[in-house]
Amino acid sequence: MFTLSLVTPEKKLVTGAEIEEVFVPAYRGELNILPGHAPLMTTLSTGILRYRFKGESELHPVAISWGYCQVSPVGVNILAETAERPEEIDLARVNAARAKAAEKLALSDLNEEDLAKYQGKVERARIREEVASISKTTR
Amino acid sequence: MPSLKDIRIRIDSTKNTQAITRAMKLVSAAKLRRAQHQIVNLRPYAHTILSVIADIAATHRVEHPLLAELAENPKRVLVVVLASDRGLCGAFNTNINRFAERWYRENKAVYEKIDFIFLGRRAIDHFRKRGVEPVSAVQSLARDVSYGLAAGIASKIMDAYSSGEYDEVKLIYNEFKSAIQQNVVAETMLPVNVESSSLTKGEGGFPPDMIFEPAPEEMIDSLLRKHFAVQMYRAMSESVAAEHGARMTSMENATKNAGELIRTLTLTYNKLRQAAITTELIEITSGAEALKG
Numbered sequence: 001m002f003t004l005s006l007v008t009p010e011k012k013l014v015t016g017a018e019i020e021e022v023f024v025p026a027y028r029g030e031l032n033i034l035p036g037h038a039p040l041m042t043t044l045s046t047g048i049l050r051y052r053f054k055g056e057s058e059l060h061p062v063a064i065s066w067g068y069c070q071v072s073p074v075g076v077n078i079l080a081e082t083a084e085r086p087e088e089i090d091l092a093r094v095n096a097a098r099a100k101a102a103e104k105l106a107l108s109d110l111n112e113e114d115l116a117k118y119q120g121k122v123e124r125a126r127i128r129e130e131v132a133s134i135s136k137t138t139r
Numbered sequence: 140m141p142s143l144k145d146i147r148i149r150i151d152s153t154k155n156t157q158a159i160t161r162a163m164k165l166v167s168a169a170k171l172r173r174a175q176h177q178i179v180n181l182r183p184y185a186h187t188i189l190s191v192i193a194d195i196a197a198t199h200r201v202e203h204p205l206l207a208e209l210a211e212n213p214k215r216v217l218v219v220v221l222a223s224d225r226g227l228c229g230a231f232n233t234n235i236n237r238f239a240e241r242w243y244r245e246n247k248a249v250y251e252k253i254d255f256i257f258l259g260r261r262a263i264d265h266f267r268k269r270g271v272e273p274v275s276a277v278q279s280l281a282r283d284v285s286y287g288l289a290a291g292i293a294s295k296i297m298d299a300y301s302s303g304e305y306d307e308v309k310l311i312y313n314e315f316k317s318a319i320q321q322n323v324v325a326e327t328m329l330p331v332n333v334e335s336s337s338l339t340k341g342e343g344g345f346p347p348d349m350i351f352e353p354a355p356e357e358m359i360d361s362l363l364r365k366h367f368a369v370q371m372y373r374a375m376s377e378s379v380a381a382e383h384g385a386r387m388t389s390m391e392n393a394t395k396n397a398g399e400l401i402r403t404l405t406l407t408y409n410k411l412r413q414a415a416i417t418t419e420l421i422e423i424t425s426g427a428e429a430l431k432g
Contacts, residue, residue: 007184009286009372010177027352041191042352043361068362070191079187079365 002035003075004051008083022051022076024069033071040071046123048131061086063131065124089132098125146408150401157397164390167383171318174380185369192362195355205331205363213306215252221312221374222259223382224280229389231313231382232261238323239311284379289372297367300329312374313381319388321381328370331363
């Protein structure tokens with residue numbers, strides 16, 4: 001029994017579903033977590049999380065931004081700041097957000113904090129677009 | 140004595156009002172359901188974060204400003220008053236404002252400095268009239284509160300707290316008990332008190348060979364910040380649910396009262412109408428009698 005829970009403050013995406021494996025964008029690059037993984041506690045960066053339900057071959061992608069991943073012998077617990085399935089992503093909004101952030105980045109007088117903020121926005125937009133496109137190609 | 144026409148106009152206008160209050164009640168009921176759903180959805184997240192913090196704190200003895208013990212006698216306190224933007228929700232905002240005012244009066248002597256943050260137009264306006272200016276205020280709560288909004292407010296508060304400006308942060312808000320019951324409570328939000336939190340300590344925390352990436356000392360900072368933001372979001376969601384609950388109840392009462400008013404007005408109307416008819420009949424018959432004579 002190896003389960004996955006994926007929750008954000010606003011919704012529960014997966015709760016205690018049995019899985020075969022999960023890929024998470026961890027602190028030091030992507031991690032593939034299989035049953036029997038050593039206990040681990042790590043932060044997650046913006047990226048694509050993919051999981052495979054037990055007995056299925058398809059990987060489900062989810063765009064997440066920033067969170068925690070706790071691996072215990074019984075399963076994986078993920079707390080993400082935001083998490084979106086491909087069908088929830090609105091590409092028009094993603095592109096608008098990216099354009100806005102890119103515009104800000106083009107300005108030269110940004111302090112470090114703002115720079116990081118807008119770069120983060122561009123990155124999140126890129127990830128969302130990628131997740132949305134994954135689902136299109138597999139369907 | 141009002142004329143028949145006056146009464147008819149009043150009946151019609153009361154009926155219109157009743158239609159509005161009934162609609163408002165239905166809208167609030169729908170919004171309440173959504174807000175309750177939001178609270179339920181948040182629980183697993185909030186609970187997991189807290190248990191992770193408690194586990195790290197228990198196994199690693201980390202030091203952190205947000206986690207510090209409450210000072211023996213805190214001197215400077217930041218009070219966050221959470222109300223709503225809109226009225227027509229019974230005593231919801233009045234209760235909050237009155238509670239905050241009383242709290243202020245009682246504690247003025249205890250603390251050296253009391254600063255306020257008001258969330259919601261009703262609190263801002265109320266205190267402005269009384270000459271209390273907040274250090275910060277947010278008044279766009281009209282739409283559903285999002286996690287982003289709560290996190291923004293939380294981070295502002297945390298920065299002020301971390302910089303040593305305050306010893307304690309309190310939050311005054313309406314706790315959601317049920318659709319018809321709200322309790323005004325004052326909660327100490329900072330410093331975070333891990334021990335008092337209702338946590339099942341039985342699970343025993345982490346296995347000793349737990350891998351941390353990055354190190355727990357680094358992680359706890361962001362975890363605590365997240366925890367505080369989540370608590371803020373929870374309080375705001377509860378307050379929204381309580382607001383809709385209060386509005387639902389008060390609109391239901393209003394609808395009922397309107398019905399009562401319509402009933403008595405209709406009664407008076409019919410009585411008057413019958414009296415008029417009777418008078419007319421008497422006039423006709425007595426006229427006819429007079430002609431006969």
